Amino acid sequence: MQKLSTLLVIFLVSYFIRAQDTFSIVAVDPVTGEIGSAGASCVDGIGVYGGLIDIITQIIPGRGGVNSQAWVCIPNVNLQNAITQMEAGLSPSEIIDWLINNDACSSQNFDPEYRQYGIADFDSGGNPRTAGFTGTMTDDYKEDRQGPTYSVQGNILLNQTVIDNMEDNFNNTTGTLADKLMSAMQGANFAGADSRCLARGTSSTSAYLLVYKENDDPSNPYLRLNIEEMPFGEEPIDSLQILYDNFLAVNEFDLKSKIRLYPNPATNEIIVSYDSTIILSNLAIFDINGKRIVQFEEFSANAFQQQIDVSSFQNGIYFLNIESLQGRTTLKFVKH
Numbered sequence: 001m002q003k004l005s006t007l008l009v010i011f012l013v014s015y016f017i018r019a020q021d022t023f024s025i026v027a028v029d030p031v032t033g034e035i036g037s038a039g040a041s042c043v044d045g046i047g048v049y050g051g052l053i054d055i056i057t058q059i060i061p062g063r064g065g066v067n068s069q070a071w072v073c074i075p076n077v078n079l080q081n082a083i084t085q086m087e088a089g090l091s092p093s094e095i096i097d098w099l100i101n102n103d104a105c106s107s108q109n110f111d112p113e114y115r116q117y118g119i120a121d122f123d124s125g126g127n128p129r130t131a132g133f134t135g136t137m138t139d140d141y142k143e144d145r146q147g148p149t150y151s152v153q154g155n156i157l158l159n160q161t162v163i164d165n166m167e168d169n170f171n172n173t174t175g176t177l178a179d180k181l182m183s184a185m186q187g188a189n190f191a192g193a194d195s196r197c198l199a200r201g202t203s204s205t206s207a208y209l210l211v212y213k214e215n216d217d218p219s220n221p222y223l224r225l226n227i228e229e230m231p232f233g234e235e236p237i238d239s240l241q242i243l244y245d246n247f248l249a250v251n252e253f254d255l256k257s258k259i260r261l262y263p264n265p266a267t268n269e270i271i272v273s274y275d276s277t278i279i280l281s282n283l284a285i286f287d288i289n290g291k292r293i294v295q296f297e298e299f300s301a302n303a304f305q306q307q308i309d310v311s312s313f314q315n316g317i318y319f320l321n322i323e324s325l326q327g328r329t330t331l332k333f334v335k336h
Contacts, residue, residue, distance in 0.1 A: 022194035023154035029177040033214030038181040040204035042197035047229030053208035064121020071114035073105035092119035092131035113137040118151030158192040186290035189237040207236035265334040282323035
């Protein structure tokens, strides 16, 4: 029996060493100094490890973040080494070069060509820098893609659409870094985004969203949402969105209490009425996939009410993002 138990442990460890992660994003906000990461994966049993979040991502508040995925070892020594090099002052591209030349898992787990990394940070002048790496032996479909403030990466993907959608949603979402990261995750919210979950009808089994403000303690991030592992056939990104909506509701209750959206459900138009103390700066409507449908930036003075035509919208769930000088919030409505 002891031998059988030992073999089982070896099998499980070997499985998790090979299986980690499929799609993620790491990003910085040069305006606020925030740094964040989000990702998801289709791995049975990942809840034993507390989900994906602590395996593939780590952030230094005010400095930068690293995502390390694809055939990782547990604990993810390469991730910790990347953070150590970031603390030592290396740039994202220099960190990746160092990791390739100093792979910490080679004795257990093949070589650096099985790895995938995404890194975003600030240089000494507060300017964003990004870099990514995808080894040639990483499972297809695989890609990493960088913008000025973000790196998106994925492996074992259904196709390129996963990366395309995540990048498009991130770039086309207004609001906070957390809003943009959550929207990026919604871009991958379809069956088989991680191709291993195609038969289940979900994108993944585990998902997370992590954001640090500039002066946060490393052990106490501004936002940490973690879906450890969902039951078979249930979508973790949907659950992540619910957690995020609840987070916004708790943290922005005072503003939301001064705003009313009606009728809900709506057929032809919605009306947004608000307290006379509220000064609007932006209204935007997003669909369930995080795509921006319309945006308004000019408002009649002293109107305290906005009418929005939704007659051309397809039936479904939408989110109204409201920004004002007093803060921001999101309201959900249904078009039918």
